[in-house]
Amino acid sequence: MMTDPIGDMLTRIRNAGRVGHPAVRCSASKLKAAVAGVLVVEGFVAGSHTEEADGKPTLVIDLRYRDSGEFMIDGIRRVSRPGCRVYKGSGEIPRVRSGMGMMVVSTSKGVMCDRDARAANLGGEVLCEVW
Numbered sequence: 169m170m171t172d173p174i175g176d177m178l179t180r181i182r183n184a185g186r187v188g189h190p191a192v193r194c195s196a197s198k199l200k201a202a203v204a205g206v207l208v209v210e211g212f213v214a215g216s217h218t219e220e221a222d223g224k225p226t227l228v229i230d231l232r233y234r235d236s237g238e239f240m241i242d243g244i245r246r247v248s249r250p251g252c253r254v255y256k257g258s259g260e261i262p263r264v265r266s267g268m269g270m271m272v273v274s275t276s277k278g279v280m281c282d283r284d285a286r287a288a289n290l291g292g293e294v295l296c297e298v299w
Contacts, residue, residue: 172250175246196224216230242299248296258290273291273295
């Protein structure tokens, strides 16, 4: 039984990027699709879409690499876990790597990056950080 589906998705992305896979597949959910959408908008992954596999929805995330062949994501870390949720107000959301990275925040207006949450004066659960 999987207790942290977001953590599983992030680990799959990290592992697939390290070995050079073009895409990664995981079970689909609305929250996972929203997190993948934020990664696409911020330019860390090339794209994402949902497809059916054996009658169940599967999220396919197309990975992005630099011209040198390095994976675009240098690091990805789960912040809020099922055993220890982390909530921050809009003024408390920290900057990742002096603004070179980003945090994915689940707010009352949806899942968004830390810059958008600060601009909209929204806080929420800090899901992960990416740099």
